[in-house]
Amino acid sequence: MSDMLKTGATIGILGGGQLGRMLSVAASRLGFRTHIFEPGAHPPAADVAHQVTTAPYEDAAALGAFAAAVDVITYEFENIPTTALDLLEPLRPIRPGREALRISQDRITEKDFLTGLGLKTAPYAAVDDAASLEAAIAAVGVPAILKTRRFGYDGKGQSRLMAATDAPRALADMAGSPAILEGFVDFQYEVSVIGARNTRGDVACYDPGENVHRDGILHRTTVPSRLSAALRMDAVLLTARILNALDYVGVMGVELFVTPQGLIVNEIAPRVHNSGHWTQNGCTIDQFEQHIRAVAGWPLGDGSRHADVVMENLIGADMDRVPDLAREPATALHLYGKAEVKAGRKMGHINRIVTPKG
Amino acid sequence: MSDMLKTGATIGILGGGQLGRMLSVAASRLGFRTHIFEPGAHPPAADVAHQVTTAPYEDAAALGAFAAAVDVITYEFENIPTTALDLLEPLRPIRPGREALRISQDRITEKDFLTGLGLKTAPYAAVDDAASLEAAIAAVGVPAILKTRRFGYDGKGQSRLMAATDAPRALADMAGSPAILEGFVDFQYEVSVIGARNTRGDVACYDPGENVHRDGILHRTTVPSRLSAALRMDAVLLTARILNALDYVGVMGVELFVTPQGLIVNEIAPRVHNSGHWTQNGCTIDQFEQHIRAVAGWPLGDGSRHADVVMENLIGADMDRVPDLAREPATALHLYGKAEVKAGRKMGHINRIVTPKG
Numbered sequence: 001m002s003d004m005l006k007t008g009a010t011i012g013i014l015g016g017g018q019l020g021r022m023l024s025v026a027a028s029r030l031g032f033r034t035h036i037f038e039p040g041a042h043p044p045a046a047d048v049a050h051q052v053t054t055a056p057y058e059d060a061a062a063l064g065a066f067a068a069a070v071d072v073i074t075y076e077f078e079n080i081p082t083t084a085l086d087l088l089e090p091l092r093p094i095r096p097g098r099e100a101l102r103i104s105q106d107r108i109t110e111k112d113f114l115t116g117l118g119l120k121t122a123p124y125a126a127v128d129d130a131a132s133l134e135a136a137i138a139a140v141g142v143p144a145i146l147k148t149r150r151f152g153y154d155g156k157g158q159s160r161l162m163a164a165t166d167a168p169r170a171l172a173d174m175a176g177s178p179a180i181l182e183g184f185v186d187f188q189y190e191v192s193v194i195g196a197r198n199t200r201g202d203v204a205c206y207d208p209g210e211n212v213h214r215d216g217i218l219h220r221t222t223v224p225s226r227l228s229a230a231l232r233m234d235a236v237l238l239t240a241r242i243l244n245a246l247d248y249v250g251v252m253g254v255e256l257f258v259t260p261q262g263l264i265v266n267e268i269a270p271r272v273h274n275s276g277h278w279t280q281n282g283c284t285i286d287q288f289e290q291h292i293r294a295v296a297g298w299p300l301g302d303g304s305r306h307a308d309v310v311m312e313n314l315i316g317a318d319m320d321r322v323p324d325l326a327r328e329p330a331t332a333l334h335l336y337g338k339a340e341v342k343a344g345r346k347m348g349h350i351n352r353i354v355t356p357k358g
Numbered sequence: 359m360s361d362m363l364k365t366g367a368t369i370g371i372l373g374g375g376q377l378g379r380m381l382s383v384a385a386s387r388l389g390f391r392t393h394i395f396e397p398g399a400h401p402p403a404a405d406v407a408h409q410v411t412t413a414p415y416e417d418a419a420a421l422g423a424f425a426a427a428v429d430v431i432t433y434e435f436e437n438i439p440t441t442a443l444d445l446l447e448p449l450r451p452i453r454p455g456r457e458a459l460r461i462s463q464d465r466i467t468e469k470d471f472l473t474g475l476g477l478k479t480a481p482y483a484a485v486d487d488a489a490s491l492e493a494a495i496a497a498v499g500v501p502a503i504l505k506t507r508r509f510g511y512d513g514k515g516q517s518r519l520m521a522a523t524d525a526p527r528a529l530a531d532m533a534g535s536p537a538i539l540e541g542f543v544d545f546q547y548e549v550s551v552i553g554a555r556n557t558r559g560d561v562a563c564y565d566p567g568e569n570v571h572r573d574g575i576l577h578r579t580t581v582p583s584r585l586s587a588a589l590r591m592d593a594v595l596l597t598a599r600i601l602n603a604l605d606y607v608g609v610m611g612v613e614l615f616v617t618p619q620g621l622i623v624n625e626i627a628p629r630v631h632n633s634g635h636w637t638q639n640g641c642t643i644d645q646f647e648q649h650i651r652a653v654a655g656w657p658l659g660d661g662s663r664h665a666d667v668v669m670e671n672l673i674g675a676d677m678d679r680v681p682d683l684a685r686e687p688a689t690a691l692h693l694y695g696k697a698e699v700k701a702g703r704k705m706g707h708i709n710r711i712v713t714p715k716g
Binding site: 299319323338347 | 407665
């Protein structure tokens with residue numbers, strides 16, 4: 001692969017949270033430097049980055065200087081303003097590419113894309129006002145969830161409708177933003193596949209993990225999941241179909257509902273994913289290095305699993321448990337260095353090695 | 359442990375090479391920042407450190423500012439000038455402590471300490487001039503190696519004597535530095551133990567690795583070694599004796615010759631050690647995190663081995679092999695981001711997972 005980035009090259013990362021932090025660490029293992037672009041002060045990724053630009057995404061001069069200082073651009077979150085991407089795109093390769101961002105930034109576009117590939121999603125309909133919400137309820141049924149089409153994460157920008165009479169309140173919760181009504185899926189459990197694709201089109205997927213959420217935030221991922229061998233194969237193949245359709249370069253998280261009728265795609269995230277953190281202690285090459293390898297034009301690494309792992313997020317006051325967790329055998333701590341503990345804030349995670357895989 | 363350093367605390371590291379780089383990465387996993395003090399420009403550790411001070415060890419003001427900016431001080435190499443340590447010691451805890459440095463900085467002091475503990479070393483004698491060299495040859499015999507007492511590493515500052523007639527040349531090689539004559543040890547192979555001790559006095563050792571050198575530089579470490587269970591126990595116990603005798607806090611590398619008469623201590627290094635790099639892919643908690651845990655007043659982590667690993671250093675032109683190595687399954691690359699490739703320069707290493715341990 002003659003286009004492999006060389007030792008000493010710099011990878012630009014849009015966003016300086018914990019994902020950017022762990023991407024920086026992975027980049028350092030391959031001899032790369034990172035340059036973080038982040039509007040907020042004291043981003044967690046800055047502690048392990050070669051350089052940091054603190055500027056808003058509207059600062060064209062800062063974006064231009066950032067692009068000039070890096071060899072390739074990637075990102076740790078999908079909600080990057082389009083104007084910033086328009087400015088960066090002619091200057092340096094953005095990986096994963098614009099098409100993946102365009103699709104994942106809008107829940108309607110994403111579901112249209114997925115169903116267009118022949119994949120199943122929850123029933124859905126676009127909602128802009130009271131009239132379209134009424135029509136959506138008629139089409140999708142209740143219970144259902146009304147979500148903003150854009151900029152939602154960790155359960156934010158969502159409102160449940162248990163009955164049609166909840167419509168006015170739910171619509172008010174959207175505060176005028178374009179929305180999507182999604183029907184409830186009666187699922188047994190949720191899994192996610194962390195897939196990767198490189199510039200040559202090679203695809204590799206990690207063993208699917210089983211996810212449990214609390215208050216709309218991922219609480220725990222367990223590998224192996226309860227998936228049958230047949231469903232595991234389905235999950236990997238549909239992930240590959242998504243990656244190939246987007247000519248994708250990088251790591252993607254694909255959340256799936258497991259139902260008696262098969263797998264239903266919940267959502268896709270064009271980046272490393274919280275439910276893939278277990279790979280740090282379950283695989284030789286984790287999702288962060290896999291992403292860096294892909295965006296750097298490298299061969300993908302060996303993502304086979306060598307251990308059973310339970311990943312648990314440390315949210316807010318869970319940080320009080322750190323002294324005890326540090327004493328646990330076969331438990332790896334991963335803390336993000338965030339100074340201020342806030343309720344609902346992701347402060348770190350642990351990977352418990354449940355049993356060595358024989 | 360109420361003296362546990364908290365998330366967001368800063369660990370000062372003297373020396374900015376690859377060991378400092380990998381210590382910084384490990385510190386980030388526990389939510390710590392690092393501050394590197396390094397006289398040379400563009401140190402590899404700077405890419406993943408929160409802050410870097412570029413100043414000579416003679417710069418008292420820079421040392422003072424460095425100490426004021428950190429919570430605890432550690433180091434990646436043992437040859438730190440005494441004057442710098444004298445200045446830093448009253449300001450912040452230095453871990454491992456001064457005694458470990460005093461002993462490991464001088465090969466005579468080190469061997470006196472080891473034999474004082476009842477451990478076996480190669481026969482040795484101090485050499486300052488032609489007369490003492492003649493006496494040393496009479497006591498130790500030939501073949502033997504003349505080494506500078508201080509500041510030697512990777513085979514530098516060493517000269518072989520195959521016969522007594524080599525004495526004048528060997529003495530000239532020392533260029534007037536105080537020296538030590540060490541008798542040859544007829545060993546079957548070399549192993550090293552990576553041991554750790556924390557502020558509470560808990561001790562943990564990794565499984566000993568078997569080392570092969572080329573041109574005086576470590577080439578390969580293999581775990582498990584060929585050691586019998588009895589010798590493995592001896593190796594761990596003698597390492598614990600050394601750690602306890604020094605009231606040591608941190609990770610130490612102990613190099614041992616395996617002979618028909620048992621284990622002979624070659625040398626000790628009061629820091630993370632090249633022969634412990636395999637722990638990055640063979641253990642849940644690697645030597646770098648173990649060192650950070652110890653110096654941060656944390657409980658030691660679980661250092662049990664979950665895989666068989668062969669670590670190989672990438673020296674100089676070995677970097678040309680990186681594209682092929684990146685394709686190898688079950689091989690983890692660790693590159694140091696050094697811009698300039700030089701003969702004999704450590705550029706990175708690989709950990710090959712030979713077989714999952716059942």
